[in-house]
Amino acid sequence: MTDAEDIAWQKLDKRTLGVTTAGMLGVCVAIGVPVTSGLINNDALPVPLVLLLVLAGVVVVVGAVVLYDYLRIRKTWFRVTDEKVELRTGILRRQHRAVHRERIRTVDVHAHPLYRVFGVAKVHIGTGEHAESEGSQLTLDAVSRSFADMLRDDLLTRPAPTVDSDEPVGEPPPVLAEFDLGWLRYVPVSIWPGVLGVAACGVAWQITDWFGLRDSVLGQAAELIRELSLWTVIPLAVVVVLVVGLVASLAFGVEAWWNFRLQRTGDTLQVRRGLLIHRSLSLAEDRLRGVELVEPYGARLLGGGRLEAVATGIRDNKPDQPGEDTKVLLPEAPREIAQRVAAEILREPESPTTADITGHPRAALRRRLVWAVAAVAVVEAVLVVIGLTVTSILLHVAWISALVLLPGALFVAIENYRNLGHGHTADYLLVRYGVLARRTAALRRSGIIGVTVRQSPFQRRLGLADLTATTGAGSGAFTAYDADAAEALGVAGRVVPELLDPFVVRD
Amino acid sequence: MPGEQSLRLRAPKNLVDRRAVTWWTVRALLDVVPVAVVLGVLAAVLEEPRPWLVAALVATLVVGIPYVLIMPRWRYRVHRWESTDEAVYARSGWLWQEWRVAPMSRIQTVDTVRGPLQQLFRLSTLTVTTASAKGAIKIDGLDHELAADLVARLTAIAQATPGDAT
Known part of the structure; x- marks a missing residue:
């Protein structure tokens, strides 16, 4: 192991400044042209003065942004050691952040066309903490493309135990989809x-x-x-x-x-795509x-x-x-x-x-139909009340909109019901939901970090419940809405018995 | 599968502190009383919209009085908690009820919050968070000393349980 203190700090690629300048000029053209033409059409100011003002504005804005970016690039240092990635940033308020290698989960290399013209790329290094928290990501904006690719491969290659013996060295990694x-x-x-x-x-x-x-x-x-x-x-x-x-x-x-192209390198999934903007996402399995x-x-x-x-x-x-x-x-x-x-x-x-997905009881459909009719009724009631008191045009709007809204709402209710479901395999809990887009989530049992059961008074009466499996991934929870309470509990109990068995009773 | 219909989650073992009923009652009063007083004063002062204001006041009282009387007692019967060596389990709510289970191995933080009212009644709210943005378990109305003990115990168990909590 190299002594961490010996490794030199590196700087961002200077060509990033070219990207910023070109980008700002583009923005200025996009804003400047309509503004100029607007001012000239307006006839309020003489044409030379308009041109002079716009030009001055462009110089000031581009100058300020480029100067800021120049300072930012000068004041940004990073280094990659055997243990961690460190980043120092900030023109006035200096910040020092370090992420340990073993906590790095995603390395995202992004190169917009402008970046590609200048041969640089932006690198996001994610740690897999809560998706919302700002501090969990380091961004290098920008480094040379070759360095970005090297960095990605370097950061996501784990030391030894996961090197697959059945993947002979030298052969290209298996492509899962193209x-x-x-x-x-x-x-x-x-x-x-x-x-x-x-x-x-x-x-x-x-x-x-x-x-x-x-x-x-x-x-x-x-x-x-x-x-x-x-x-x-x-x-x-x-x-x-x-x-x-x-x-x-x-x-x-x-x-x-x-x-x-979706491929697997060792224990990392990699998505590469894009015609003008090259995107690449690497995800540690x-x-x-x-x-x-x-x-x-x-x-x-x-x-x-x-x-x-x-x-x-x-x-x-x-x-x-x-x-x-x-x-x-x-x-x-x-x-x-x-x-x-x-x-x-x-x-x-x-x-x-x-795997087989169990649909939810008919009572769930009845609830949705009631909601659909109620929602339309509320809208129509408002229209009718205003129509009767203020202007009768709204009465026509009311019956015409009812003709469209009611079938629409009923369609959505039925679709939503048809998309409800849950199921399981030996290692996965399956939850299906969605209104127009049907989403079937398969959540690995080891990824389930909690179970929540929620019941409204109506659901209690009907024997329904919303069963949620919480997870550290994605939005944090997957819910089977209006499932048969006992049946869903049984399914969840088969997927994570160690979690639910102590608290479930039969009677 | 036979017998499937009879599965249900049992109630967690422990009740919350009896003082929680008073706390919830005071909180409910703080919700209802200001609204009722404002409506009452306005009804007394303003002549023209008086019928409307009186109607609103009556509606507030019709909903508010049962809320103040029933909600705290109902909650007291629902709110329960339990911690085993493997998991934390809690039930909360009154009309809408919620059962939550989180395994010890996935617990990230355990903390307590005590608002001014809770301090008055020597109560704490205990929050157990996991890596999920939506998986936090909240236990309202614990005796504050019991809550402090529980924090210590849960933190100790969570640390002793292997797992990277994600």
Whole structure:
């Protein structure tokens, strides 16, 4: 072992400054152009003055940010010793953080296109503490790409005992899954075409404002409606929005999953993917507590689903565009492939997610139907009351919306009920839930760190209960809602008997 | 499977301290009384909205009085706890009830909280956390000395039990 004190402190890659400068210039162009054109259209100031002001603003902003980043890079030092990774940061308030090697669970190498132009990459080093806590992650922003890759391999390679004898040295690590263009068929049936289509409209609307074109666009729209009637224009608009969204989501999907490859190196799972932005996630297997098979409504109709890791130390983020969720180990793919990959990820002969799942009692369905009707009734009651007292237009809104909302709510209630379930294999507890996306979580028994049973007065009367298995991974808990209380307790008791047996009685 | 229907979680062995009933009652009063007083004063002062205010006051009392009288006693019958060498087990709630089990090997921290009211009644709330963001067990209304002993005992057992708590 080298003496830790001898190892030199290293600095971030200077080229990071190039990334920052280029990025800031890009932002300035994105903001500066509309501002300039807006000011010029406004006619309030002479054109040269506008240009001068904008230019001065750009210089000041870019200068300040680049100076700050220069100081940040100068004042950031890190070193990797045999025992730990240390990071000193802070321009004024100095911070020193150290993470012990054995606590490092994920190393995330991220290279946006700009980073790639400059040959650098960002490295997140995660420890698998509570996903929320800030202090559990070290970020190197940024180091050279080759150093980042080296660091990842170095940090995630454990000393000896786990070196598999059945994996001869020199052979490439086994690939568990690779991207197939056919998987893109699940993109059009996802929510993303709608979401991105609407988002694109928002952006377009914003741009028309920058260039002062809003009135003329509205005028043209009114013209179109007059010529073709409202009932032609609305479906037409919906189609256009969806097509735009479809193109955008396909582009995002390809960008995110191009070159996708899931492989295992020693005891580390590795996901590499991305066309423009290269993403790579490495996950030490001893952090894995199970997997979740997620079947969004559309994909489920086509027989597809994706796999998400249930692992400690993975950030639980809500993606705002397709493919940005770090938990995903396999994108939407045919179910058989997802099941096979799940089995391989967990090193099981067969994926626990294929085991029998017990549905929940009919009483759970009745509860959901009552909630659905009640929710719609509340909305309609408000509309009717205001309609009767203030304006009768709302009465029409009420009956029209009831025609849409009631079937919608009942559909959601029935779907939600059909997606309820739980089950078990020898080593896994299975919980199924979800409204439109059906999620089947398989939680390894060793990953269950507590059990909670919750009952409302109504559930007590019906013999139902919400049974929750808590875990250090992911969102921290998986719940079987409205399960048959006694039956669910029996299933949980078979998975973690040492935990529940002392407190369970038969009578 | 035969006999499956009859499974249920048994009540944990220990009751919480009797003084907890008083504590919950005071807390309930602090919830209900200010609302009732404000509504009462407003009803006395303001003429125009008086019928509405009186209606709200009556509603507050209709819900509030049974709440103050029943909730603490009901809770006292539900709130129970138990610690074995292997696990901590607790039940809480009144209308909505909750049973929680956490194994000793997964306990990360054990701590107590004593608000001003609890200090007055010499009570403590004991919290046992695990690596799960959602798995904490709370035991309300323990005698503060018993709680302190329990913290010491649980910490000792948790440390003696192998496992990395995640």
